[in-house]
Amino acid sequence: MSQKTKPCPTPVESVAVRFAGDSGDGMQLAGGQFTSATAILGNDFATFPDYPAEIRAPRGTTFGVSGFQVHFASHAIHTPGDSVDVLVTMNPAAFKMNTGDVRQGGMIIADEDEFTKVNLKKAGYGPDESPLADEVLGQRFRIVTVPISRMVREALAESGRSAKEIDRCRNMFALGLVCWMYDRPLEPTIDWLESYFGARKKLPDVAAMNVTALKAGWAFGETTEAIPQRYTVAPAELPAGVYRKISGNEAMVLGLAVAGEKIGKQVSYCGYPITPASDLLHGLAGLKRFGVQTFQAEDEIAAVAAAIGVSYAGGIGVTGTSGPGLALKGEAMGLAVMLELPLIVVDVQRAGPATGMPTKTEQTDLLQAFYGRSGEAPCIVLAASSPADCFEIAIEAVRLSTRAMCPAIVLSDAAIANGAEPWLVPDVSSISPIPCSHPEAQPDSDEQFEPYRRDPETGARRWAIPGTPGLEHRVGGLEKQDVTGDVSYDGPNHEHMIAHRAAKVARLADIIPPIEVGGDVAADTLVLGWGGTAGAILSAVNRLRDEGATLAIAHLRHLNPFPSNLGEVLGRYRRVIVPEINSGQLRLLLRGRFLVDVRGVNVIQGRGFHVEELVEGIRAEMAEEAS
Amino acid sequence: MSVTDHSLPTYKPKDFMSDQDVRWCPGCGDYAVLAAVRKALPNVGRRKEDFVFVSGIGCAARFPYYMETYGMHSIHGRAPAFATGIKLANPDLDVWIVSGDGDLLSIGGNHTMHVMRRNVGVRILLLNNRIYGLTKGQYSPTSERGKVTKSTPMGSIDEPVNPLALALAAECTFVARCIDIDAKTLTATMERAAAHEGCAFIEVYQDCNIFNHQAWFYASQKDTRPANTVDLVHGEPLIFGAERDKGVMIVNGRPRGVTLGAGGVTEKDLLVFDETDRTLAFTLANMHCPDLPEPLGVLYCNPDRPAYEQASREQVQAAMASAPGAELQDLVRGPDTWTVGG
Ligand SMILES: Cc1ncc(C[n+]2csc(CCOP(=O)(O)OP(=O)(O)O)c2C)c(N)n1
Ligand code: SF4
Ligand SMILES: [Mg+2]
Numbered sequence: 001m002s003q004k005t006k007p008c009p010t011p012v013e014s015v016a017v018r019f020a021g022d023s024g025d026g027m028q029l030a031g032g033q034f035t036s037a038t039a040i041l042g043n044d045f046a047t048f049p050d051y052p053a054e055i056r057a058p059r060g061t062t063f064g065v066s067g068f069q070v071h072f073a074s075h076a077i078h079t080p081g082d083s084v085d086v087l088v089t090m091n092p093a094a095f096k097m098n099t100g101d102v103r104q105g106g107m108i109i110a111d112e113d114e115f116t117k118v119n120l121k122k123a124g125y126g127p128d129e130s131p132l133a134d135e136v137l138g139q140r141f142r143i144v145t146v147p148i149s150r151m152v153r154e155a156l157a158e159s160g161r162s163a164k165e166i167d168r169c170r171n172m173f174a175l176g177l178v179c180w181m182y183d184r185p186l187e188p189t190i191d192w193l194e195s196y197f198g199a200r201k202k203l204p205d206v207a208a209m210n211v212t213a214l215k216a217g218w219a220f221g222e223t224t225e226a227i228p229q230r231y232t233v234a235p236a237e238l239p240a241g242v243y244r245k246i247s248g249n250e251a252m253v254l255g256l257a258v259a260g261e262k263i264g265k266q267v268s269y270c271g272y273p274i275t276p277a278s279d280l281l282h283g284l285a286g287l288k289r290f291g292v293q294t295f296q297a298e299d300e301i302a303a304v305a306a307a308i309g310v311s312y313a314g315g316i317g318v319t320g321t322s323g324p325g326l327a328l329k330g331e332a333m334g335l336a337v338m339l340e341l342p343l344i345v346v347d348v349q350r351a352g353p354a355t356g357m358p359t360k361t362e363q364t365d366l367l368q369a370f371y372g373r374s375g376e377a378p379c380i381v382l383a384a385s386s387p388a389d390c391f392e393i394a395i396e397a398v399r400l401s402t403r404a405m406c407p408a409i410v411l412s413d414a415a416i417a418n419g420a421e422p423w424l425v426p427d428v429s430s431i432s433p434i435p436c437s438h439p440e441a442q443p444d445s446d447e448q449f450e451p452y453r454r455d456p457e458t459g460a461r462r463w464a465i466p467g468t469p470g471l472e473h474r475v476g477g478l479e480k481q482d483v484t485g486d487v488s489y490d491g492p493n494h495e496h497m498i499a500h501r502a503a504k505v506a507r508l509a510d511i512i513p514p515i516e517v518g519g520d521v522a523a524d525t526l527v528l529g530w531g532g533t534a535g536a537i538l539s540a541v542n543r544l545r546d547e548g549a550t551l552a553i554a555h556l557r558h559l560n561p562f563p564s565n566l567g568e569v570l571g572r573y574r575r576v577i578v579p580e581i582n583s584g585q586l587r588l589l590l591r592g593r594f595l596v597d598v599r600g601v602n603v604i605q606g607r608g609f610h611v612e613e614l615v616e617g618i619r620a621e622m623a624e625e626a627s
Numbered sequence: 628m629s630v631t632d633h634s635l636p637t638y639k640p641k642d643f644m645s646d647q648d649v650r651w652c653p654g655c656g657d658y659a660v661l662a663a664v665r666k667a668l669p670n671v672g673r674r675k676e677d678f679v680f681v682s683g684i685g686c687a688a689r690f691p692y693y694m695e696t697y698g699m700h701s702i703h704g705r706a707p708a709f710a711t712g713i714k715l716a717n718p719d720l721d722v723w724i725v726s727g728d729g730d731l732l733s734i735g736g737n738h739t740m741h742v743m744r745r746n747v748g749v750r751i752l753l754l755n756n757r758i759y760g761l762t763k764g765q766y767s768p769t770s771e772r773g774k775v776t777k778s779t780p781m782g783s784i785d786e787p788v789n790p791l792a793l794a795l796a797a798e799c800t801f802v803a804r805c806i807d808i809d810a811k812t813l814t815a816t817m818e819r820a821a822a823h824e825g826c827a828f829i830e831v832y833q834d835c836n837i838f839n840h841q842a843w844f845y846a847s848q849k850d851t852r853p854a855n856t857v858d859l860v861h862g863e864p865l866i867f868g869a870e871r872d873k874g875v876m877i878v879n880g881r882p883r884g885v886t887l888g889a890g891g892v893t894e895k896d897l898l899v900f901d902e903t904d905r906t907l908a909f910t911l912a913n914m915h916c917p918d919l920p921e922p923l924g925v926l927y928c929n930p931d932r933p934a935y936e937q938a939s940r941e942q943v944q945a946a947m948a949s950a951p952g953a954e955l956q957d958l959v960r961g962p963d964t965w966t967v968g969g
Contacts, residue, residue: 040965240968244961288946289953298741302708309712335702428956466697469676476700
């Protein structure tokens, strides 16, 4: 290869890069580091890690393929991108599973050394197939073959390490090459390698090997003729301030810790491992220095029961899970509704039913959150709209749950839980405290304490905690006489209590923000979303409006209760379209509640919405009704 | 153990009586247990407001309503998990779990096992009537094989679980057995349980007057108890019988009932009880009538293992002590940031 100087990087507005390989190839790491390098350059970004449920599926098979997509831009973006501009594939299986997502004319970089007969066969290619030389593919994409494995082995020939250990650095070569292509600095990755492998794991040679491979990837870019062009993406215009990268699960962990401080109580997180919620348990387990307590229970039911025990004793009891775990917690949550205790239940939704597709996203637990308990047991229901929003929604959940003395279910989903975006770091001191009080001791009182006497404003009962002299009382799942809390089988009292438990939650609408309508407020069509699809819906609506459509847009984070003005807002529009990653659960609720003929755009394929399919879906709904 | 508190009020059993009418059937063994608990609590050196009674569902599980303490009547089988949460949030509370054999060994078997192996500092009273009382008489996991009930008209085909052996296998650090109407042993055992740091488990032979009456009569009555049970006293040989002329001896590694004097057997040949010997406790837990007397009192006590909630609290305290200036703002900011504009 001759040493040629290449032209200056060409500016482009937005790029989606995907790293794809075997689950053992370190693609999540490469993608994460590429994101950090991108963040430092001030781009807006959104990421989409896509990994298999199998921990170590047989190497080279299609079901062991792991991918990490990074979308970055010089303007605001809200999704990880519908299609990929540059795909890096570390083996034939990754090539096979991912080419379908590359845009026409996009680039595919393939580690040619891995396209051996054996590997092609493992990926399910026939004996005569050679995808890298396929003419049809070659016309659609720019396929660049790079001898990644060989180059890494050459670069690390002197390391004295085994071929297996050397091959583990292939991801860094690929990362170095893509960093070169998009003019991203290597320093953040080098710093990370040195602190992780060097300082933490005490493996400085491993750190050095990875750094060598990373630099070799960059150097390869500078010398190869196969990639003549470099690109750059200018910083996005984001509000001024200090930023960090944050995923939904990280934000939820921080939000819960901050909520504990804001209410002046210990947060006790009681969980049972389940994808994609386990990182909440892991994250909070690492925050003991902030007074956070964690408890890995024997099962989902024990986890929620322990959290309720914590709340009963005066702490902030939190449990987290995914859909199957929420189903198991239902009975105990019903008890918490009856006991009128605060409780936070985070549900990081995944594709169901049953085990479904555990690593894939879905918005299919909304009705379970509303109704998944015996009897009429209303809970507060909130849904985070983006990775960063998980922070605020966690604090909101603690605020509302302790105010109404009622469990709050927080819906997140696999896409926002694992996806990351830039986050303007909030000033913790500016977050308002969460008011909370307990009835005072009455050591000398002969009067029986009345545990279900209520605050006239909120309708909540008083949170009397064990250890307080004079307030001894019993709570339980049997229906209560209002005020006294005595067991009661009285029919009218039961009806009153059912109504009151619902009214307490409904009353929260007085203090939650009204729903805001954006876009063309005066349009006759409103696109209304909820939860983690906010970014995709906004992108789709913006695109349609750029094309000339008039559309209003709004998004729900509070689902029970709905914002107080929601009925009025829905009534203003001739057409209301609700895109959801389910078969129409919010649609059903809105129709039932507001008698509005809500239309849906529904895609349930285990991934977030593609902007393009939303654009088409909304367009089709508009056309249908117009005709 | 709690430090002696001189300002502690002097309680009487009636101070622990709530204003609720007790709704068990007349003659139910639960009454006797309730009376014994009310009698024991004034002696355990704790303030009334620090007691929390937690139960699951069943006749036995109505217990908390009748105690003038804090209490939670929870859901079927999960009392140990609720109690664990209460202890985690406030290790200083004195938490008692009272529930039935169906509740704690069937639907809640999992939680019972885990609260024991974690050694959460709770006291568990398992009111074992060998039947589902509240649901009107189905066989339970402690019913003997062949039990004829509404759900097993041809007799049950399940082997019963042995609650004491289960507790020992689950690493419970205090394992005992009492009889509902034996107030003396019951009160004394509960007082000991209350002084135990870790998880204390007491199986109580409880008579369900309606659906399984007399199930324990072979062991609970004046004329049956001496011959069919043996009271365990730490450091003493196992002697039983109305005339105290019978004993338990280990022969070829197995317990065998013997008569003192017969064949030259003397007290010195008898098995001497050691409550710190877990292997011995297993042997005792597996002594069944009619072959051998059934042990009563404390079978096993290991006061040395730390309680779970204390260990949890200590981890948090240690982490906080090792990071004195830890600021949430720094955590929220994280190690990798970049600045836009400004
Ligand atoms: C989820 C659930 N399943 C079933 C029941 C019905 N149920 C109530 S109590 C009980 C059995 C109680 O037996 P036990 O624990 O031995 O208590 P006892 O009534 O004998 O004191 C059952 C099956 C229930 N309350 N909840
Ligand atoms: S059914 Fe049996 S256990 Fe239940 S209260 Fe009546 S006698 Fe007691
Ligand atoms: Mg029973």
